Amino acid sequence: xxxxxxxxxxxxxxxxxxxxxxxxxxxxxxxxxxxxxxxxxxxxxxxxxxxxxxxxxxxxxxxxxxxxxxxxxxxxxxxxxxxxxxxxxxxxxxxxxxxxxxxxxxxxxxxxxxxxxxxxxxxxxxxxxxxxxxxxxxxxxxxxxxxxxxxxxxxxxxxxxxxxxxxxxxxxxxxxxxxxxxxxxxxxxxxxxxxxxxxxxxxxxxxxxxxxxxxxxxxxxxxxxxxxxxxxxxxxxxxxxxxxxxxxxxxxxxxxxxxxxxxxxxxxxxxxxxxxxxxxxxxxxxxxxxxxxxxxxxxxxxxxxxxxxxxxxxxxxxxxxxxxxxxxxx
Ligand code: NCD
Numbered sequence: 001x002x003x004x005x006x007x008x009x010x011x012x013x014x015x016x017x018x019x020x021x022x023x024x025x026x027x028x029x030x031x032x033x034x035x036x037x038x039x040x041x042x043x044x045x046x047x048x049x050x051x052x053x054x055x056x057x058x059x060x061x062x063x064x065x066x067x068x069x070x071x072x073x074x075x076x077x078x079x080x081x082x083x084x085x086x087x088x089x090x091x092x093x094x095x096x097x098x099x100x101x102x103x104x105x106x107x108x109x110x111x112x113x114x115x116x117x118x119x120x121x122x123x124x125x126x127x128x129x130x131x132x133x134x135x136x137x138x139x140x141x142x143x144x145x146x147x148x149x150x151x152x153x154x155x156x157x158x159x160x161x162x163x164x165x166x167x168x169x170x171x172x173x174x175x176x177x178x179x180x181x182x183x184x185x186x187x188x189x190x191x192x193x194x195x196x197x198x199x200x201x202x203x204x205x206x207x208x209x210x211x212x213x214x215x216x217x218x219x220x221x222x223x224x225x226x227x228x229x230x231x232x233x234x235x236x237x238x239x240x241x242x243x244x245x246x247x248x249x250x251x252x253x254x255x256x257x258x259x260x261x262x263x264x265x266x267x268x269x270x271x272x273x274x275x276x277x278x279x280x281x282x283x284x285x286x287x288x289x290x291x292x293x294x295x296x297x298x299x300x301x302x303x304x305x306x307x308x309x310x311x312x313x314x315x316x317x318x319x320x321x322x323x324x325x326x327x328x329x330x
Contacts, residue, residue, distance in 0.1 A: 001312060003118040004131045007141040007183035015187060019149050021308035021317055022301070024324045029068070029304070034327040038307070041316045043070040047103040050094075051077045051133065055107055057277060057299055058133045058143070062105050065306035071314070074101065091120050098128045103314065111136030129313050137174045137243055142309060143276055144180035146302040151233060153301070154272040154294055163190035165230055169257050170196075170237035170282055171249065172203040177276040178237060182207050186214040193218035194227050198252045201239075224256060228263060233272040238280040260284035264292065274298050 001009055010018070028034030047066045051059050059077070066073045076082050084093055094117045097104050104121075106114055114132035121127035134140045151161045166185065168178045172195055182203075185191050193211065195203045199222055211218050221227055228234075236259055239249045259273060264287055267273075275283050275295040287293050311317050 002127075002129050003114075003121070004129070004141055004309065004313065005114045005118045006132070006139050007144050007180040009141070010145070010184060010187075012187040015145075015148060015184065017317075018145060018305065018308050018312065019152050021311065021320060022149050022305045024320060025068075025307045025311070026304040028320070028324065028327045031327060035068070037323060037327065038068050038320070039070045041069050041311070041319065042314055045069075045071045045103070045314055046101040047071050047073050047105060047310075048097040048101040049073055049075040049077075049133075050097060050104060050106040051075070052079045053107050053109045053134065055134070057302060058107065058140075061299075061303045061306050062131075062133060062142075062310075065303055065310050068303075068307050069311055069314070069316070071103070071310065090116065094120055094130075095124060098124065098126065101128060103129050103131065103310070105131045105133050107133040108135055111138035114139070131309070131313065134176060136176070137240065138176055138179065140176040140180045140276075142306060143177045143302070144184045145309065146298065146305040147177070147181050147235070147274065147276070148184050149305050150274060150294055150298040150301050151272065153297075154233070158270065161185070161188040161191060164188075164232040165192045165194065167194040167196055167224075167227060167231045167234040168203075168237070169224065169234060169259075170254070171201045171239045172197045172237070173201045174240040174243045175237045178235060179204070179207055181235065182211060182216075186211060186216040191216060194231065195220045196222070196224050196227065196257065198222055198254065198257070200248070200252055224263070225266070228266040229268065231267065231271055233274060234259065234267070236273065236275045236279075236283050238275075238278065238282055254282065258282040258284065259287065261286050264290055267292065 063073055114135045118130040121130055132141055155161055172178055202220055239254055241249050271292050273293045311320055
């Protein structure tokens, strides 16, 4: 693995490896000695966080994951303060970052830009890896990784993710998190997906074709009530109104696509409720205290999954694994 542009770079062995490494780093970080070990792994490496689209969790978890590994970071979060305002091309900006750092982590409002950055890197003499932290409506591979890890952890005493029925609800047409997660879930045999959305916001045909090609079962419904009792997990998403053309989402009633106390009553006692956050009215704060609500743990898992990913991309995963037994007992 060099670049992480789409979820397709992860096959099942790599997913299992990354989930294992996430648990190792999470456990190590419980002791001061473990944290210090991690901190001393990459003190000579530098990363660039290039985020020209709003972000709280992904930015902070990437930034802190770098710091946990000793990687120093620089950032551009607002293209108005970069040379792009002087007309510098995207390609020249990316090439410039690569002159100064060893890793580029980037989020853009447009689809396809992380892929463009990776292609550029592959064509220059001193390439650095590119990690996609969200590209338009298209892809969010590192979110999908932490989602897989959260599902794996939630079902670890219940046979794992295999064979589970997983609902995805909300604005499926424009949500990049669910699109990337579908691409990873096809690696888990027996998983059945239920897409729950208003018809105008259903999952795009490319993802449905992808699931069909890989033999992953899915069905679509506009009725949450009908499928609630059968779900082992529900992945709730918000309306991506920033992509609205002519207020299209305000013309649709999304109020039926929300989870609160009433919905919880009808779900399995073991069900898992996830959300990539930030949330809107589709996920009621009243259910935050329910043991099935997994989104705050999911958010925290994101930090450790990103530590594992950056460690892997920058080549210290084996070193962490080899040292793990030393810290297990602390
Ligand atoms: C998601 C994103 O940016 O796609 N947020 C995140 O990274 N946790 C989901 C969203 O904004 O709805």
